[in-house]
Amino acid sequence: TPILLITFPAATQYFMWEKMRLPIGATFCVMTLHFGQWMNRVFNFYMWAWFPVNFVTPSLMIPSAIFLDVTLMMTGSYMFTALFGGMGWSLLFYPANWTWLAPFHLAVKHPSGPLMSIADLMGMEYVRSATPEYIRIIERGT
Secondary structure, eight states, X not given: OHHHHTHHHHHHHHHHHHHHOOTTHHHHHHHHHHHHHHHHIIIIIIIITOOOGGGSOOOOOHHHHHHHHHHHHHHOOHHHIIIIIHHHHHHHHHHHTHHXXXXXGOEEXXXXXXXXXXXXXXXXXXXXXXXXXXXXXXXXXX
């Protein structure tokens, strides 16, 4: 995910730095992408398909984008931004998501007896089929 998601913020960062000298291109792009992702998740997954929002929460990229913009602002060089900012982009991706994933690791006691995490309880209560969605779509088409 971090490798694929750096392309649009890098292009927006280049445009805003070259044309307007604003070092906020990556953060602006990530905020608009994040807003669009939330709209997609709420309307398509939750309201249309009745899928729990906890299972489809988009990953948080805002700290990585801020690091990328700060790297460009401090160095002023695209090469150093690509080397150090790109490395920081990918290294900050996983710890940035810990804050909203941490509550799912809390232990709860299930009414039937076992002690398990909230993530395990959600997976046990919301049973999904083992067949991937793309195979179900192909089988329905044939």
